[in-house]
Amino acid sequence: MRIQWLPLIIALAANIACDYYIYAKLAKAFAQQRWVKLSHGILSALLLIYVIVAVALPRRSIDNNGLVAIMWMLYSYFTFYVPKYIGIIIYWIGLIPSLLQKRKTAKSRVPSIIATAAGLLIFITMWWGVLITRYDYEIKEVTLEYDNLPERFDGYRIAQFSDLHLGSYAGDTAYVSSLVDAINGTKCDIIFFTGDLVNRQTDEAEPYITTLGRLHAHDGVYSILGNHDYGDYKSWETPEAKMRNLQYMGEVQAKMGWHLMNNCDTCIKLGSDSITIIGVENWGEPPFSQYGKLSVAHPTLNDSNFKILLSHNPRHWRGEVLPLSNIDLMLAGHTHAMQIELDIFGHRLSPSAWIYPEWGGVYKEDGQILYVNIGIGEVAMPMRIGATPEITVITLKKTQKSE
DSSP states (O other), rough: OOOOOOHHHHHHHHHHHHHHHHHHHHHHHHHHHHHHHHHHHHHHHHHHHHHHHHHHSSSSSOOOHHHHHHHHHHHHHHHHHHHHHHHHHHHHHHHHHHHSSSSSSOOOOOHHHHHHHHHHHHHHHHHHHHGGGGGGOOOEEEEEEESSOGGGGGEEEEEEEEEGGGGGGGGGGGHHHHHHHHHTTTOEEHHHHHHHOSSOOOGGGGGGGGHHHOOOOOEEEEEOGGGGGGSSOOOOSSHHHHHHHHHHHHHHHTTTTTEEEEEEEEEEEETEEEEEEOOOOOEEEEEEEEOHHHHOOOOTTTTSSSSSEEETTHHOOOOOOOOOOSSSSEEEEOOGGGGEEEEEETEEOOOOTOSSOOOSEEEEETTTTEEEOOOOOOOOSSSOOOOOEEEEEEEEEEOOOOO
């Protein structure tokens, strides 16, 4: 993978300037303690070498363990510099009152103390997202009402999970086993997985085949592919090798007892009533590949059947589902909430909202509903700050007619 040298040089220059600024402040504050500024200088130099090594390592040609190592190296680097930048910003904000005064006054140490405390808090939060939140999965209960839900499906329970990214766990099956137990413990009627089983290649899933094969529901486990499941993020020796990888993905999911739905549909029956399950391959906007074919998966998109669509990317909802169909419920993943989410007095905030109009939770429009699951695993950064791994339990209810 070619290194983007200009952004790298700009970032390194900014970090060097940041370190020099902090060094100058330490030199004044600790003029008699040379070890303080010396320690900071040595640490800054080591971090500079560290990040250059991390960025220079290849991406597409190394194995999954190497990629995970790079992911951890870059994140640990960021846990030093994000607090530094935010600390400096807070420090300068704290200086504004004194800068606005005309007369000279003794400089207060309060801005420095607040900036240092804020930087330390951010450092702790970033590592909390690694060590605690990324494993602290949450079961979210959601009830969705429909006028046209078949009678026998009133109270039907769906478990949805998404974006496992198994390669990020480096073969550790214990956590995945606890997820399987939690999903089975919901005792739902059916289980849906909405894509991104792996990071780059199918063999990342091999240690988990037996574990994920324990997933069980009365009406089965159904899955679709996400953008990471096609091998598009790895350099393959030949096109045939990439094709074999994709074929192996189907074989792995068959071994687990999952029903992989590649642009097809199926019918779930309860007595004389039924609902249609539609699964499409990844429907992606650039740079994500476009494999999904909704009209192939279910040609009669506006029939009278109650329909549930599994589609990895939530953008598909506005791109095709709303304008072309009367699909009742679409289940998606993909966003991860960018692995950062804040809940402020009941209002959910995430940088993912800058990219995806529908990034997490329930969305309704003209009687059609989209649910976006923010996923289980991580990609790029091994953390989840606030965006706890999600298992969704959706209960379908028939709207009660008022007397």
